[in-house]
Amino acid sequence: MVEEDRYCVDTLTQISAVRSALLKVEEEILRDHVSHCVAGAFTSGNVVDQRHKVDELVEAIGRMTR
Template identity: 65%
Template sequence: MVEEERYCIDIVTQISAVRAALRRVEEEVLKDHVSHWVEHAIASGDKVDQRKKVAELMAVIGRTER
């Protein structure tokens, strides 16, 4: 679009749409991770694995909230 010299507002609108789509994908991947890996760590009773999964989750949430 930039090379085609499209109207700036059209470009910004497309960028916004891509960001929104990526956020939805990110949310789905995170939900899947929590429902599989985090849930498994909790069910296992393994405190070390539980702490590791919680730390991973908190780290990724910290990165995605920017």
């Protein structure tokens, strides 16, 4: 759109739509990770794995909120 010299507001609207779509995908993947990987670590009873998954989750959420 930029290369085609499209109207700036139209380009910004598209960027916003893409950002929103990516956020939804990111949230769905995070939900899946918690439901399977993190839950699995807690079900296993392996304390080391549990700590690793929690640390991993906190880091992922931190990256999402930057």
